[in-house]
Amino acid sequence: MRDDKWLFQILDEVWDKYFLDVPQDNDVRIVWGRKARTRLGSIKEESIVAEKGNKMHPATIITINSLFKDEAIPEYVVTATVAHELAHYAHGFSSPLEQKFDKPHAGGVIHQELARRGLGSLEKRQKKWLRENWREYIIKHFPPKRRRVVIRWI
Numbered sequence: 780m781r782d783d784k785w786l787f788q789i790l791d792e793v794w795d796k797y798f799l800d801v802p803q804d805n806d807v808r809i810v811w812g813r814k815a816r817t818r819l820g821s822i823k824e825e826s827i828v829a830e831k832g833n834k835m836h837p838a839t840i841i842t843i844n845s846l847f848k849d850e851a852i853p854e855y856v857v858t859a860t861v862a863h864e865l866a867h868y869a870h871g872f873s874s875p876l877e878q879k880f881d882k883p884h885a886g887g888v889i890h891q892e893l894a895r896r897g898l899g900s901l902e903k904r905q906k907k908w909l910r911e912n913w914r915e916y917i918i919k920h921f922p923p924k925r926r927r928v929v930i931r932w933i
C-alpha cells in the first residue's frame with residue numbers, strides 16, 4: 780500500500796543511494812499532495828510546528844501528486860519524481876544549502892544533476908512512461924470536470 784510510510788521510504792532510499800554527500804541540515808518531510816494533471820511533485824520551505832512543543836522551525840516539505848498512490852503508476856516514476864525534488868534541495872532551493880543557480884530549472888541543471896548521480900536512465904524511463912501513458916491515464920482516472928451548461932428558456 781502506498782501510504783505515508785511507503786513514500787518516506789522512497790525518499791530515504793533515494794537519499795541514501797544517490798544523494799549521500801548532500802547534508803540534511805533541516806527537517807525534511809515528504810507528503811502526498813492533491814491530485815494533479817501536470818504537477819508531479821514540488822518542494823517548498825515552510826515554518827512548521829514540531830509535534831512536541833510549540834516552537835516554529837523551518838522545514839522542507841516535498842509534495843507528491845496523490846495520483847501516484849495508484850499502483851498502476853510504476854514505482855520508478857515516483858522514485859524519479861522524488862529524485863527530481865531532491866536535486867532542487869541539493870541545489871539550495873527550498874533548502875538551507877547554498878543556492879547554486881539563479882533559477883531551479885536553469886538550463887537543464889536538474890537533468891545534469893540526475894545524470895551525474897547515476898540517475899539518468901531512471902529519469903529517461905520516467906519521461907518515457909509519462910509520454911506514453913500519462914495522457915490516457917488522466918483522461919481515464921482524473922478527467923477535467925465537465926462544464927455545466929445551463930440552458931435558460933426565455
Ligand SMILES: [Zn+2]
Pocket residue numbers: 863867883884889
Ligand atoms: Zn523541478
